[in-house]
Amino acid sequence: MLRTHVLGTSVRGRPIRAYELDNPAPVILIIGCVHGDEPQSAFAAEALVELLQTSVGEMMDEHVFVVTCLNPDGLELATRKNANGVDLNRNFPTANWRRGDPQDMFYGGSMAGSEPETQVVLDLIRRQQPRRILVIHCIEPTRHCVNYDGPAQSLAELMAKSNGYPVVADIGHPTPGSLGTWIGYERKIPTVTLELPENLDAETCWQTNRNAIMDFIQAEFE
Numbered sequence: 564m565l566r567t568h569v570l571g572t573s574v575r576g577r578p579i580r581a582y583e584l585d586n587p588a589p590v591i592l593i594i595g596c597v598h599g600d601e602p603q604s605a606f607a608a609e610a611l612v613e614l615l616q617t618s619v620g621e622m623m624d625e626h627v628f629v630v631t632c633l634n635p636d637g638l639e640l641a642t643r644k645n646a647n648g649v650d651l652n653r654n655f656p657t658a659n660w661r662r663g664d665p666q667d668m669f670y671g672g673s674m675a676g677s678e679p680e681t682q683v684v685l686d687l688i689r690r691q692q693p694r695r696i697l698v699i700h701c702i703e704p705t706r707h708c709v710n711y712d713g714p715a716q717s718l719a720e721l722m723a724k725s726n727g728y729p730v731v732a733d734i735g736h737p738t739p740g741s742l743g744t745w746i747g748y749e750r751k752i753p754t755v756t757l758e759l760p761e762n763l764d765a766e767t768c769w770q771t772n773r774n775a776i777m778d779f780i781q782a783e784f785e
């Protein structure tokens with residue numbers, strides 16, 4: 564059985580939950596719905612939890628943490644940003660963090676790590692020391708890809724073999740304050756960002772990526 568954790572709460576007090584497949588092995592962390600207007604990413608993370616609750620999960624010996632929805636307020640409001648109007652994927656305390664314009668869709672917050680949702684991730688990573696991380700996002704049509712930060716090229720290629728998406732080392736625009744920059748680029752923890760095509764429905768996105776996500780979990784540690 565999976566263990567359920569409430570890691571913290573959002574700006575508006577909604578619980579941020581994680582589901583743990585608890586085995587004696589290095590932790591693999593998976594995070595869905597950093598941006599509230601990318602509901603397919605929450606659906607995929609929830610579908611993964613459902614899969615891990617079946618006999619599939621019972622037969623696995625990996626140690627997996629799944630945060631199904633990091634931005635529950637944004638999901639409810641269908642907004643990219645959290646309820647404070649901050650882009651959580653620009654709020655991590657990277658060397659190149661910048662505040663930016665509150666009106667901008669990439670607003671980084673009043674200070675690095677200012678948001679409770681960001682603190683949930685920082686705290687979880689500090690406590691669990693994951694050996695690799697998969698973050699699920701959505702992107703405009705035709706730009707779907709497996710993006711990676713840090714030493715994760717082989718993991719990205721493994722996933723691409725299964726979902727047929729292009730592997731992209733650089734998403735094409737600077738991402739100061741992003742989770743991938745903080746954990747993958749700066750801390751060298753292999754980090755893959757799966758970008759689902761936002762024009763496809765959630766079930767199709769999950770079915771296309773189910774094996775790729777399982778391959779990510781079950782890959783050998785290097």
Ligand SMILES: [Zn+2]
Binds near residue numbers: 597598601700701
């Ligand atoms: Zn996103």
